Amino acid sequence: MRSVRLALLALALLPAPVLAGANRGEDNVGPLPDEGPGYFGVVLDTDGRPVADARVSATYRDSPAMVTRSNAAGAYNLPGFNKRINADEVRISCAKPGYRQVRVVRRPAPKGQPVRAVETECRLQKS
Amino acid sequence: MPSAKVLAALALGAAACSAWAGDKVLRYGQALSAHKSIYSLPVALAEREGLFRREGIDFRVVILVPGGADRMVHALHDDTVDVTHVATPFLVRAVLAGSDAAAIAAEFNDPIYSLVARPEIARIAELKGRIVGMADAGGSIAFSMRKLLALHGMRESDVRTKTIDGTPARLSCLRGGGCDAVPLGQPHDMLALSEGYRLLGTSNQAVPEYLYTVTAARRSWAAANADLAVRYARALAASFDMIRDPARRGVVVAAIVDITAVPPGIAERVLDLYAQPGRKALPLRGEINPDGVAQVIAFMAEAGQIQPPLPAAARFVDLSYLARAGVR
Numbered sequence: 094m095r096s097v098r099l100a101l102l103a104l105a106l107l108p109a110p111v112l113a114g115a116n117r118g119e120d121n122v123g124p125l126p127d128e129g130p131g132y133f134g135v136v137l138d139t140d141g142r143p144v145a146d147a148r149v150s151a152t153y154r155d156s157p158a159m160v161t162r163s164n165a166a167g168a169y170n171l172p173g174f175n176k177r178i179n180a181d182e183v184r185i186s187c188a189k190p191g192y193r194q195v196r197v198v199r200r201p202a203p204k205g206q207p208v209r210a211v212e213t214e215c216r217l218q219k220s
Numbered sequence: 221m222p223s224a225k226v227l228a229a230l231a232l233g234a235a236a237c238s239a240w241a242g243d244k245v246l247r248y249g250q251a252l253s254a255h256k257s258i259y260s261l262p263v264a265l266a267e268r269e270g271l272f273r274r275e276g277i278d279f280r281v282v283i284l285v286p287g288g289a290d291r292m293v294h295a296l297h298d299d300t301v302d303v304t305h306v307a308t309p310f311l312v313r314a315v316l317a318g319s320d321a322a323a324i325a326a327e328f329n330d331p332i333y334s335l336v337a338r339p340e341i342a343r344i345a346e347l348k349g350r351i352v353g354m355a356d357a358g359g360s361i362a363f364s365m366r367k368l369l370a371l372h373g374m375r376e377s378d379v380r381t382k383t384i385d386g387t388p389a390r391l392s393c394l395r396g397g398g399c400d401a402v403p404l405g406q407p408h409d410m411l412a413l414s415e416g417y418r419l420l421g422t423s424n425q426a427v428p429e430y431l432y433t434v435t436a437a438r439r440s441w442a443a444a445n446a447d448l449a450v451r452y453a454r455a456l457a458a459s460f461d462m463i464r465d466p467a468r469r470g471v472v473v474a475a476i477v478d479i480t481a482v483p484p485g486i487a488e489r490v491l492d493l494y495a496q497p498g499r500k501a502l503p504l505r506g507e508i509n510p511d512g513v514a515q516v517i518a519f520m521a522e523a524g525q526i527q528p529p530l531p532a533a534a535r536f537v538d539l540s541y542l543a544r545a546g547v548r
Contacts, residue, residue, distance in 0.1 A: 127481070148300060157255065157281035160300055171285055172252065 129176035134213040136163040136187045139195065143167025144217050147189040153178055163187070180211050187215035243278035244448050248435075249295045249304030251287025258406055258480055258490060259328050259433055262502070263305070265475045266459035274458075275451035290314065293321050296438050302445070303437045303452065307360060308516045308536075309525070311436050315536050316526065322538040323434035323513075324442060325453050325506040325547075330430045332493060332501055333361055333423040334409035335368060336394065337401035344372035344420045350400035353384040353393045360432055363519040364423035365403050371426045406493065407486040428500065431512030439538060446541065453545035457505035464495055464504075505547045508537050 136147040149169040152158045156174060163169045174183060187194055196216040202208045254260050263281075266272055272279035282301050284291055292306040293314035305327060314321055341347065347369075355361035366376050382399070384390045390402035391412055401420065404412055413419055424430075435456070442449045462468045469491070476487035494501045503509070513533035520526045542548075 148298075157250070157283050159252075159283040159285055160295075161285040 127175050127177075129173035129178055130180050130208045131173045131210045132171040132183065132185060132213060133210055134169060134185070134200075134215065135167040136169065136189075136215045136217060137167055138192075139216060139218045144187075144189060144192070147187045147192070147215070147217060149185065149187045149215065151183055151185055153183045180208060183211070185213040185215060187217060189217060191219060192217035193220045243273070243276050244451075245278045245280060246272070246303065246448060246452060247280050247282050247301040249282050249284050249292055249301035251292065251305070252283050252285065253287060254305055254433075255281070255283055256479065256481075258476065258494070259331070260305070260479055261472075261475060262327050262456055262459045262463065262506070263435075264479050265462060265472060266455045268475055268478075269459070269462060269471065271455040271458045271462075272452075275455045277448065277451055277455065293319055293436065296321055296436065296441070302441060303435050303449075305433060306436050307433050308431045308513065309358070309360065309520055311434060312513075312516060312520060312531075312536055313525070316531065320439045321436045322439050322442070323431075323508055323536060324437050324449055324538055324541045325435045325456050326431055326503040326508045326512075327434055327456075327506075328432040328501065329503055329509065329512055330424045330427060330499075330501050331360065331364075331405065331432045332499075333364060333403040333405055334413075335365060335401055335420045335422070336404050336409055336412045336417045337420050338394070339416050339418055341400060341418060341420070344369065344374060347374065347379050347401055347420075350379055351398070352379045352381050353390045353399035353402040354381045355383070355385060355390075355403065357383065358520075358523055358525055360430070360516075360519075361403050361423070363523065364427045364430070367426035368421050368423060372421070406490045407480065407482045410486055410489055424499070424501065427515065429509065429511045429515050431509060431516055434508065442538060442541065446544075449541040450544045453506060453541045453547060457542075457545060457547050460503060460505050463491075463502065507542060507547050508539060510534070510537070513537060 132151050136144040136149060138144050143166050145163055145165045145167060147163045148160060149163055150158050150160045151171045153174050159171045161169050161171055185197055194215065195218045198214045200212040202211065248263065250260065267279055284295050284300065290310055290313070292304045293311060295301045296304055297319065308323070311321060311323060337347070354365060369376060384393055387405045387408045390399065391404055391408045393399035394402045394412065394417065403423065437449060463472050472491055473484055473487045476482070476490055477484055510533040513536055517526070517530050517533065521528065521530055
């Protein structure tokens, strides 16, 4: 289980392309200079199995919500809000038809280092 | 004992709160790239200036990640959003693939992309055999650049193209010497010209009628929420009025500065460029020009993305909500 978990985290820890992808479009704006830490993690069921195609949202007060979908490994990745925003106040939630969210666990950032990305695990239970 | 004035103020406050509490939520999908670009101006201004609130709409922007154009319509179908910003070619593609989505208002008609070249290149004809950094071959920017080349007797095969997504990346290619010319949006084109690069032409010299981006909704959703769709169209129309109102120029410039992070001087020039009388870059009040939709379809056919018989423009639009909002 530990190795599966590590593999999932390794998949989730691929922020650069996904962050770049967030800006891709016909005429993307490129990296944003004022972008704060990104948000990544996995969506799992209560047995620890990855949940694919769950809708994962990051919200901060009345700022626009950012929404993505978990991949086959349950991993998701979202770009950061403005760097002036306190990452602790950003709420991560997940949803999928037939499931209900039961737990959201944020992993503490390493002490004494700048926060580049915030890891949050979201658990769903079949309803 | 509270005074009559205090009681009146409390009553007004309570009335305002109850009106807000009764606002209908409208989830609007947007790609991050659009959210930070000039193309979000009509909607961003409506939100900033309370035009949605005035229509009783609790407007919520949902940034879709990743924001690939096909995903914008998909987000209507999986109930992530109610309406979405989308580039017209991708709406056409989704509808032809079976979606019941339709454009309910126009956001941007004819984007202005400047073909900017190295200082020693004075004319488009001098690009023969040179490297031009192009956007996605199937998109509006490449369509319009091909037309601009043709206007000067050139074909795309006369130049060496390389695909580079994004105005900032194309400007880097020009500056770094990897490209001899590139199409640039605002404000990067203005920046490049101030550095001595040369303007060879603009996209809308070659493409006078177009429909670049729209607000789309599923027909089924719009029919079930017609009043909300009409109120949205009315708020958007008011935003276009504000963009053209000289008395509100400061408000509009401030919005451009906030959205695109450019200095106020550049924001003023961008506004002048888009709001110039006679330019059709912006719709007057969100109206959808069927000729613009037909042009998109024609470009897609030219690029081999759709085959004859070509569909009618009416298949991709629903004008009823604009009409009910008083927009013709």
